[in-house]
């Protein structure tokens with residue numbers, strides 16, 4: 001079986017390379033549960049090779065001396081190539097992670113905007129002249145950090161890759177990216193476009209493999225200066241501690257248990273669509289999933305009924321079919337984990353009002369499918385309300401007034417996002433001030449843009465991606481002093 005599958009290669013220093021170990025692992029299509037290609041199993045030797053290639057490209061190559069406008073032109077060209085090949089990239093992404101083809105096409109057609117935005121920003125990063133109190137001209141220069149490592153998960157592989165790559169490159173860094181072991185194909189495919197765009201060798205590198213085997217060596221490598229990580233809070237915290245040993249900079253985009261809060265004056269049809277998109281979109285496998293539904297008591301029963309009817313009618317099945325609304329879970333491990341949480345919720349005493357099992361459809365026989373699942377009667381101290389499930393499982397919690405809604409929403413170790421559904425804009429604005437979350441959506445959910453900072457409060461992360469703030473993660477400030485004094489004064493008294 002394995003012998004028939006095509007072998008992918010890693011991309012290091014502008015060359016397509018085999019892993020040092022000579023070992024490969026299978027990547028599996030979650031719809032068929034069958035392997036479809038072989039991915040290089042990188043280890044610390046590959047990590048070292050990639051980081052050294054990136055370091056050389058940063059120090060010695062044309063990238064360093066290239067004017068920022070020229071850097072921007074290359075980044076823009078890469079965006080155009082992605083736009084041209086978006087549909088082909090979407091097909092590959094679906095094969096690896098089972099997301100809906102329609103959604104992945106939409107997402108990958110949107111990705112070029114990140115490259116265009118940061119390409120435009122590359123030559124607009126300005127320093128400042130300080131109003132100095134000494135006889136000197138003092139000014140600051142924003143400078144790149146050096147080699148930046150990006151480690152990304154499997155739920156939106158190319159999007160999350162680009163959120164890191166585009167600003168890191170625009171700031172003048174070189175990068176080594178590691179996609180998740182379940183979804184390495186699009187990152188490697190993208191390297192064909194990087195070659196076409198004409199990036200100097202070593203500026204963009206992709207290595208593949210497992211977290212412990214190649215991810216950690218990338219983070220701990222002495223030449224790595226920054227880690228951009230998206231993934232679980234446990235892994236992020238671990239990598240943060242490894243980076244801290246060498247005082248490396250980190251940006252972390254971690255887990256969530258985001259509340260979607262529906263008040264009794266909301267437009268309930270819109271709120272239903274928003275709640276469904278928040279938890280069943282992408283089969284619930286997003287860090288921003290609105291996995292806690294907080295509903296005001298007066299409309300609780302009516303809302304749950306509407307929501308269950310809408311969600312129960314969603315078409316589960318082949319992610320490649322245009323009419324499918326909910327695809328499979330992306331991999332076997334995650335599938336078992338989600339089913340485990342459904343059991344936990346039952347044991348904790350939550351009431352199952354929808355789903356909770358595999359769908360009985362021949363189309364879904366082999367894949368990792370779980371029906372859209374809704375629990376009511378959830379208390380905020382239950383595990384199902386506190387821990388990230390990363391699947392199509394919604395926990396419904398009832399509240400009486402705004403104060404209680406805020407208290408429940410904020411009683412979480414996470415703080416990635418929150419949704420508020422109400423027709424009272426004063427209340428919406430007060431809520432946006434009171435909620436501990438990096439993004440607050442009012443009468444909408446799951447919006448992100450290349451223009452708007454995104455990141456977490458509390459254990460949901462550190463730093464911001466997107467917008468002008470996003471590029472600052474990849475810059476450091478150098479202060480330059482140029483004396484205007486006639487002579488160096490008393491050398492023994494500084495100040």
Ligand code: ADP
Nearest residue numbers: 152153179180181210211212215216231232235
């Ligand atoms: P998820 O639950 O989304 O898979 P993880 O945090 O386990 O989240 O994985 C996200 C990314 O982090 C993947 O690319 C994975 O290979 C990588 N990863 C996991 N563990 C480690 C580790 N110990 N060191 C470096 N990278 C890791």
